[in-house]
Amino acid sequence: MSREIYPKYPPDLNEEQLQYLITNVKDWSIANGLAVRPVPSWVPKEQDPVGSLAVTAPVTLFPSLFPRNCFEQGLGIQTAYNELYAAIASNETWLKQIVEELVEVDDFIAELWKVHQAVKKDGYVQGITLGLFRSDYMVHLDPAHSAAKPTIKQVEFNTIASSFGGLSTQVSKLHNYLLSVDAYPEETQSTIKTSSLPPSTSVPSLAGGLAAGHQAYGESRSGSPLCVIFLVQDPERNVFDQRHLEYTLFNEHQVRAFRVPFNKIMSHTRLDEKRTLLYTPPHAPNKTWEVSLVYFRAGYSPDDYSGKTDWDARLHIERSAAVKCPSILTHLAGSKKVQQVLATPNSPHLARFLPDKNKAAEVLKTFAPIYPLDKSEAGQEACKLAQNAESATRYVLKPQREGGGNNVYRKAIPKFLKETPESHWPAYILMEMIEPPALTNTIFRNGEVQKGGVIGELGVYGVCLWKTKSGEDGVQEMLENRQAGYLLRTKGDQSEEGGVAAGFGSVDSVCLV
Ligand code: ADP
Ligand code: MG
Numbered sequence: 001m002s003r004e005i006y007p008k009y010p011p012d013l014n015e016e017q018l019q020y021l022i023t024n025v026k027d028w029s030i031a032n033g034l035a036v037r038p039v040p041s042w043v044p045k046e047q048d049p050v051g052s053l054a055v056t057a058p059v060t061l062f063p064s065l066f067p068r069n070c071f072e073q074g075l076g077i078q079t080a081y082n083e084l085y086a087a088i089a090s091n092e093t094w095l096k097q098i099v100e101e102l103v104e105v106d107d108f109i110a111e112l113w114k115v116h117q118a119v120k121k122d123g124y125v126q127g128i129t130l131g132l133f134r135s136d137y138m139v140h141l142d143p144a145h146s147a148a149k150p151t152i153k154q155v156e157f158n159t160i161a162s163s164f165g166g167l168s169t170q171v172s173k174l175h176n177y178l179l180s181v182d183a184y185p186e187e188t189q190s191t192i193k194t195s196s197l198p199p200s201t202s203v204p205s206l207a208g209g210l211a212a213g214h215q216a217y218g219e220s221r222s223g224s225p226l227c228v229i230f231l232v233q234d235p236e237r238n239v240f241d242q243r244h245l246e247y248t249l250f251n252e253h254q255v256r257a258f259r260v261p262f263n264k265i266m267s268h269t270r271l272d273e274k275r276t277l278l279y280t281p282p283h284a285p286n287k288t289w290e291v292s293l294v295y296f297r298a299g300y301s302p303d304d305y306s307g308k309t310d311w312d313a314r315l316h317i318e319r320s321a322a323v324k325c326p327s328i329l330t331h332l333a334g335s336k337k338v339q340q341v342l343a344t345p346n347s348p349h350l351a352r353f354l355p356d357k358n359k360a361a362e363v364l365k366t367f368a369p370i371y372p373l374d375k376s377e378a379g380q381e382a383c384k385l386a387q388n389a390e391s392a393t394r395y396v397l398k399p400q401r402e403g404g405g406n407n408v409y410r411k412a413i414p415k416f417l418k419e420t421p422e423s424h425w426p427a428y429i430l431m432e433m434i435e436p437p438a439l440t441n442t443i444f445r446n447g448e449v450q451k452g453g454v455i456g457e458l459g460v461y462g463v464c465l466w467k468t469k470s471g472e473d474g475v476q477e478m479l480e481n482r483q484a485g486y487l488l489r490t491k492g493d494q495s496e497e498g499g500v501a502a503g504f505g506s507v508d509s510v511c512l513v
């Protein structure tokens with residue numbers, strides 16, 4: 001089947017046109033914080049002794065073509081997805097069954113679950129949870145129906161540390177700016193036009209979500225001023241992505257935020273007798289702040305936990321009265337296993353968590369086939385597919401991990417399984433590869449221009465703030481539920497992984513066709 005659905009794109013540029021375009025990209029990016037810190041090995045320490053250098057973020061020179069119906073489909077179902085995942089995160093009884101299958105075979109999930117259980121024993125003192133979610137999709141052409149319209153299929157749903165919301169507003173602005181300064185040649189006029197370049201609202205929307213979480217916490221209990229903590233990795237190359245949210249939170253909502261590295265939590269914060277979380281900044285040790293909200297941009301990967309102190313830190317935060325973005329249960333709700341269980345054909349789970357039939361039907365349309373690798377009937381069938389050299393090429397194998405670089409693709413799967421004890425296979429899920437239509441673009445990364453086949457991944461952000469009642473399953477009250485802008489990440493089609501931070505892709509915006 002032909003995988004061609006797009007017109008020829010992007011246009012060829014002569015040397016002068018390319019230089020004009022790149023000069024604009026370079027300067028606009030730095031002037032507007034579409035930037036990252038350099039990889040340490042790029043710059044000798046003596047040339048950047050205090051780490052003050054920044055470089056342009058990897059971007060596409062042109063906004064990638066993207067079917068308008070797919071874009072609208074993705075944005076349109078975000079609030080249904082928010083509702084679905086808030087409901088799952090609020091149902092400890094249901095999550096427990098899922099997690100119990102994993103604790104034997106996945107130490108990281110087991111540790112997260114232990115944290116939840118420890119807090120539950122003493123009782124949670126905060127019923128409000130904030131989700132800054134991102135649902136990721138690829139455009140899919142049904143191979144069985146050559147005339148079928150492209151639709152979107154979900155790659156995954158992120159419930160923790162969903163990144164690039166800060167940069168995505170900037171990249172959609174960049175592409176709009178390039179259009180307005182005639183950096184795109186005349187022949188693209190009918191394609192690249194303002195009405196085809198929707199701005200991404202992720203910065204104000206996500207910052208608004210953080211402000212709502214902060215607000216919902218209520219008054220200070222200790223008398224100290226309130227603040228938000230951005231819990232971060234250290235070092236962090238993608239710091240400006242986070243700073244955009246922090247600065248907007250301050251400028252638009254007058255909420256102070258502090259960046260605290262995960263491994264500094266235990267030394268810089270403490271809990272009072274009511275489990276109010278109090279923060280003493282190391283630069284101002286005589287001041288105390290009361291933490292209304294902890295926003296996790298770390299803690300999603302086992303690499304963030306180097307030992308017991310880091311697990312103590314996670315427990316310490318979870319026990320606290322601060323609103324968490326996300327709570328441990330919300331973090332666990334985002335595991336790939338949950339996605340697989342939801343995608344099981346004819347399963348009752350989707351309808352249970354999303355009772356509105358129309359919403360559930362729309363969400364269901366975006367599920368790609370995903371199978372367990374366990375002893376169930378479907379699981380045994382999947383194990384066979386995954387071990388077979390030929391059928392394995394249609395799949396990707398995923399562990400319960402976040403942040404990119406963890407999956408096993410296509411023909412590498414049989415060998416990987418051979419080397420993995422069979423008792424550990426249930427730690428993985430097997431997902432059909434989504435096969436997007438052929439697309440070309442030009443990526444500008446690390447100063448290099450690479451033109452060629454690309455694969456785009458649409459991320460739709462969601463803000464969701466909800467309340468649960470201690471000891472009861474289910475959302476008690478939905479306080480906020482909004483779609484919060486979008487992101488396109490684009491990678492060369494020779495790379496299976498797409499992570500921008502993991503060193504593969506670029507940030508992009510859509511040019512609707
Ligand atoms: P992570 O949580 O580590 O980001 P993902 O499920 O997003 O894990 O997988 C990482 C990357 O692998 C995606 O960004 C995408 O490029 C690729 N990928 C994952 N699942 C699929 C799929 N079903 N079809 C095609 N590519 C996929
Ligand atoms: Mg993820």
Ligand code: MG
Binds near residue numbers: 136156404
């Ligand atoms: Mg991903």
